[in-house]
Amino acid sequence: MQLTFLGTSAGRPTKERNVTSIALSLPEPLNGFWLFDAGEGTQHRLMGSKLKLNKLEHIFITHLHGDHVYGLPGLLSSRSYFDGAGPLKLFGPSGIRAFVEGVFKLSGTHLAYELDIVEIAPGEIMDDGRFKVEAAELDHRMPCYGYRITEYPQPGQLNLSRLAELGVPPGPLYGKLKHGQDVTLESGGIIHAADVVGPQVPGRIITVLGDTCPCDNAIKLAMDSDLLVHEGTFAPGMEEKARAYGHSTVLQAAQIAALAKVKQLVLTHFSSRFDDHAITTLVEAAREAFPNTVAACDYMDVNIPKPIG
Known part of the structure; x- marks a missing residue:
């Protein structure tokens, strides 16, 4: 399994970073991928990756702020032009159906595949026998969700x-x-x-959070995860501004990772005020609270290896 960061900027794009979108590539033999958020320009970022829209199976939207959804209508429309694009499920908070259907109605857009829009509530939102996905509300300026993806244990190796x-x-x-x-x-x-047959191989747990202040649900969703993706919009010392805008500092994100006992923390959603040099400094501060912390950049791949059985 692998995460590919397609956009890592907060609020608006910069020359180096697009707005939020993350792809989760599924393990063989599945060979598909899921998308978490679709900020403006996400389909352009996909064209610069190895990911193809006809392999996209599910989209999970954290909330309806523009930097997380403005790329969604164009991406869904373009998918119709890819051979073999099968049914697609779109998960998101209340209002996601009105947003998508409203744009399509006004623009006269028709899809060449089945789109199933699911407006979620807290709790388990999907179980396909291979993965279970749970959602919980976070602490932001509008309804916003985080997602916990749990892979079921896999059969052991044949002798x-x-x-x-x-x-x-x-x-x-x-x-x-x-x-x-x-x-x-x-x-x-x-x-x-x-x-x-050898012992079962434990499944992996990945937690992808939307925009949030530090909150209990962030810890619950992330508990014992192999990898946590957490926003790091602001620098340490900017806690008041972070709270006012419904965000976290990189240090607060690291503290959540430590409390949740995750294995790795990947920070993303950086304010456009920070260049790459500044972000390096921010990560150094975060590592004081959680050493295994890295900063995401656009097109960065993060592998989530199988646990040892």
Whole structure:
């Protein structure tokens, strides 16, 4: 699994950073991706990546501020021009349906695929058997959500040498064993899955938060995550301004990461007042509270490796 940061600026784009959007590439054999927010210009950023719109399966919108949604109508429209673009689910707060359908009605836009718009409430919003997604409200100037993506444990590795010793032919029997089913050979011998399959591989947890002041739900969503994406709009010492605008400082984000016992923190959504040199300094301050902190930049990829079973 991999996160690709398509936009890392807050409020408005800069020459170096577009406004918010993050892509989550799913593990093989799925080969699709999900999108979190779609600020203006997101489809242009996608054209500079390896991601293709016909592989986009779900979009999760944190809130309806323009720097998180103004790129959505154009992206949805352009997806119609990609061969093989199947049904798409769009998750977001109340109002996301009126926003999208209003733009499409006024612009005469028609999609060539099925779009399912889901206006969410706190709690579990999706479970496809491979991933579960939970949402909770954050502390911002308008209704805003964070998302916790939990990957279910995966079957362990097959012991190929042991299977060969037992005379199990490659093919469908391998698949049954890998999924925990005992099998019977043509000779009548019974092969027990527990004898030839390693322990389950734990799933990964990724938390992507929208704009927020420090709050309890940020900690709950992020608890024990392999990776937390948290906004870092302001510098330490700017807590009053951050509170007034419904945001966090990089130090506050690091403190949330520490309280939630996450493995890695990626900061994004930086105020346009900060250039790259200043952001480097901000990250150094954040690392005092949470050492494993990095600053996102546009087109940065962050891999989330499989835990060791």
